Amino acid sequence: MANSNPSVWHSPIRSISDDPSSPYFLHYSDNPGLVLVSQPLTRDNFASWSRAMRIALSVKNKLGFVDGSILKPTDSEVDLLNAWIRNNNIVISWLLNSVSKDISASILFADSAKEIWNDLKDRFQQSNGPRIFQLRRDLITLKQDQDSVSVYFTKIKAIWEELNHFRPMCSCGKCSCDGVKNLEEYVQMDYTMIFLMGLNDSFNHVRSQILLLDPLPPISRVFALVVQEERQRAIGNHNTMNTSSRNMAFAIKNA
Template sequence: MATAWPTIGNHSIPVNNTTGIPVSATGNPASTSSAPSSSTAAAGSNTSEVLFNPQNQSNPYYLHVNENPALELVPFPLDGSNYHTWARAMTMALSCKNKIAFVNGAIKKPSTDNLERYMAWERCNNIVASWIVRSLSPMIGRSVMWIDTTYGIWNDLKQRFSKQDLFRIAEIKCEIYQTKQGDNSLNEYFTKQKLMWDELSILRPTMYCICPIKCDCGKKIDGLNEQLEMDKLSIFFYWTA
């Protein structure tokens, strides 16, 4: 059997082959909606509530004196066609800044009854919103300027630009089959191919069986995934000949 290409994280979709329905990591049916339901959001807020401690450097509410709205966290702007690459880069940058909780909904807008917490939230929210807007093309930036929360901005961008997956998948497939080694070194050619396959695996995750005992459907899924790895190798070696 050919060695599988290295994965880029846990992007596979587990499938319960009794029902044939994709499931989440917790075993529950995976939601097809990009926005969480009210019950899911409520459950998430109960289990992942962020404590308010702006003096602690490991707390998301903490802001270093050097943090300012003029920072550019990613080297390229979102122009509408590069959403997944941009979102990945922004997620890593915001994670380094310990501000992911402001875009994934873990930190909600607090009531003005607690003025200290509200003021700290507003400052952090505006800082993160400024970072996001600065990483967008001018037209896209103007389109989200009046959204109050970073969570709202993030989800608006996701709903608008991740819907183009179908067309991007077609483009990537064409690029994969048309990219030749040419004058590139073997390492450069492999890197180009891997980048395209990695992006494709994010847009169209593979599935795997989670049944305790391997079922017939699970064996078929394994066979399909093995065939995909063989396709990668055959295309790679074909254009290096």
């Protein structure tokens, strides 16, 4: 049976660094200047930043260097130790590239990616209570205002998805009653209600029509209905403007 411990990974054919399935493998694009996430870490976004970084590191097969599952080899394992040091330094570079400048200065002299990760987690991970309060407040107070429906929905979805991260869910796969299903339906209804509440008053008609539906459609369908209404208005306004322009041109021509 093959050894599954990445810290003692062995290949009978080639070097561990040449095996694409090994966490020690470095693709030619895995350079120190690579930026893995679009939004750098600040003092207020650790939850979303850490999730994005974990996904990116997982894709690169380097997550073990920050969660501690890939242990540093002993001095006697020279080739393996050199590979570990090289990969550890690459991951450190990626972390430095993915945080704000004032934060990067405080982690520059850390010896391992795991040390940096734990330091950032200890400093910036907020306890659940204050963060949930902030997200709920942002969700309730968010309004469409001058945004398009798509931009407004994107803002709501970003807050909702992070809030969902804190919501307890059944993960055992053995729940057989309808309680979990009913709870999920209620949560989705809450999502839909918040979206509808923040829409501009100009959407009162379509909002009223949606609320009359029983059961309420899923949020994706509600969004599609509102966007459709927005597009129809844009077409109507465009046609009205074209008619007005043609009438004006005709009046000028016959003046």
